[in-house]
Amino acid sequence: MPDHTENTPRQRIDRWLWCARFFKTRSSAAKFVSTGRLRVNGTRITKASHIVKPHDVLTFPLTNRIRVVEVLTFVEKRGSAIVAAALFDDQSPPPPTPEDRTAASRNPAPASAPDGRDRARIRALKSKS
Template identity: 65%
Template sequence: MWCARFFKTRSLAAKFVATGKARVNGTRVAKAAFLVKAGDMITFPLGDRIRVVEVTGFVEKRGSATIAATLYADHSPPPSPKEGKASAAHNPRPDAAPDSRDRARLRRLKSQG
């Protein structure tokens, strides 16, 4: 999940799997060391959506986002029209650090008192 860039760090991915929210082929997984193979379906919540991805490949080390996109086939249900608008505007991943837009909003809120 880390190599495929669903999570920013390996430790965040491991902590997420340890919560028991991830499923491989419908079976709940609680250990990050769970062995997956090509063709396995991984289901997990990410943000406000449920992600369903099929493992299609592996790499020796984490690469670019372009390479990461070749590691899985996304079978997630499309977002509802309401979610689609929110996602298009700004919907950071739950494990992401604040970006410049978020930091600017925080500064404005703090300055307002």
């Protein structure tokens, strides 16, 4: 039975991330992969030499949002942003709106100051820790 892996296009994950312009340098892409924050088809990857193939789905955090991209194709040399955009299909959820970010960062103000009973509960919780 013939092995079709030789004919299947594939590329190292650090090189692909760099060519797709997610990172400015290949070494920064390799460092990111080594942190373990990248998943390929749901599996955590820590080696920059990991091979990706077409239709692999990459999930990783980048600039305050989670990126979900499907690998479509590869290039030999890093090209323009237009060429890079053709390398993947972005399936990421939409970025949060500015209103969502400010609402999530604020703590709601308490309705009133704690009374004696509330302070006793707080002291009891603090003493347990």
